[in-house]
Amino acid sequence: MGSRKLLLEKAHVEGIRGYDVYRREGGYRSVEKALKTMSPDQVTEEVKKSGLRGRGGAGFPTGMKWSFLAKPEGVPRYLVCNADESEPGTFKDRYLMEFLPHLLIEGLIVSSYALGSKSTYIYIRGEYAWIPDILEQAIAEAKNNGWLGKNILGTGFDCEIYVHRGAGAYICGEETALIESLEGKRGNPRIKPPFPAVRGVWDCPTVVNNVETLAAVVPIINEGGEAYSKIGVGKSTGTKLISACGNINKPGVFEIDMTISVEEFIYSDEYCGGIPNGKRLKACIPGGSSVPILPANLLLKTAKGETRIMNYESLSDGGFAKGSMMGSGGFIVLDEDQCVVRNTLTLARFYRHESCGQCSPCREGTGWMEKILKNIEYGKGKSSDIDLLWDIQRKIEGNTICPLGDAAAWPVAAAIRHFRDEFEWHVANPVESQHRNFGLAHYADPLEVATA
């Protein structure tokens, strides 16, 4: 269990990046099956049955999102692939696009068919500057072999895929900001409703899905939605790519079937391979920088004392007080030598840098949080600063157009909630804190110690 591979199974086959090897290994079967034997609605139905949830971070059911797409007569509809992967700790989509570009193209063709998108766009973050070449080559190969273009497989379905490169803005991972950016504007998120499914890019109905989500459509069509839904547990169906980083022996991208424990994921040689230099685990941000950080004791077991599992339900067990989130699958591990204040400062700086500036609570609040955290980290903090920080994050959360505000507030809130004594130690020891870190404290102790 745990190691079932649907997406990365062929990642290490030599030459899999090229069309011939990909096709020989069974590639593009799902396009044949969908276009020749299924109606677009049947494809959507299979995706619904699979229980697939959006892999970008929000975890919204993909089939349901597809079924919301408005289909007025004579108006084009668009599928846009969100390859703006920018959540700190997350680098799984990059891996898929770099090593298995045809898997994404295959998923895009089937999904475009289901949604009726004749022009499909891949919006890729600007910094992944070498990947558009890889994708464009895969698109050209697919087209030369009749999988794209006019009248695909003689079915009358036309489809083109284009790559659109962003230019450095985390906010463009938010779907309405992404749409604005695709229209050649600043990445300012739109007020919803109207939702993109009704009025998206160029005012036309639009579906925006993450790279991994669209790649997962391939095994769903090949194996059937029901078979896919049987992998995993509960509402965490199928497999999930986890990108693991921080203080671990084997950082990288792993495909898991959402039944393995967090402890096994960190310590098993098959995955992260444990923590280097015999250090102990202090904390972990299990789903990308926006999700709450958890101390070791709450990470490995839930507040109820059950083993915590790498899936949507288990990671969020206990709510924000005692749990976290699956998010984008960006798994960041901190060992006993790391400073939670400094880590929180770098994240606060990130969100200040990436705030689009539309909403005052986020524009102003992220700057305040960075400034206060900087004071605390560099020995200039006051004891009232910790409460002030808490107060600011509360005033950002829920008060902005898009979720960036929440994403900026949560890491600060969770750091104070679980590591308040470390913040207090910084304030009380402004000199000592400049040349040594707080250390592990009680964060790895049994559960009863750190709750609240």
Place this chain on the structure above:
Amino acid sequence: MIKFSDEKLKKVDEIVARYPQGKQKSALLPVLHLAQEEFGGWLSPETMDYVASLLKLEPIEVYEVATFYSMYNLKPVGRYMFEVCQTGPCMLRGSDQIIDYIKQKLSIGVGETTADGMFTLKTVECLGACGYAPMMQLGKYFREHLTPEKVDAIIEECRKNAAANN
């Protein structure tokens, strides 16, 4: 006056053709990338005005976009720009030390360019290489698993390339 070569103008047409008719504004981000590559690694007001005229936009539509996205340089930069990530996951793996090392090695601060115009040091936020930290972007590619020795080698490599291309 600046102007794209015929070959680049063909590329611009190709980019515009990806979007529906009348939606040529969508080509703005890709065309700005192209302009930055072509015209000295940054977007001067003249370059932005030229892009506006190519895409039939008001200059302000270009300025507001160019100032929003972090990859567009609004002032001249060195021939080689070291964009070192400093966000959490890279910090956990020693990015602060790498930044300090580059500062000392090149005798410049963050945001500064060496006197010979060769190197610019910039700190950036998460570039999506957290598992291969610490890292920097150098032109089109990422340089990962950085150590002081690797930084030395990269600097050497840049100097050699510059000498070979002069």
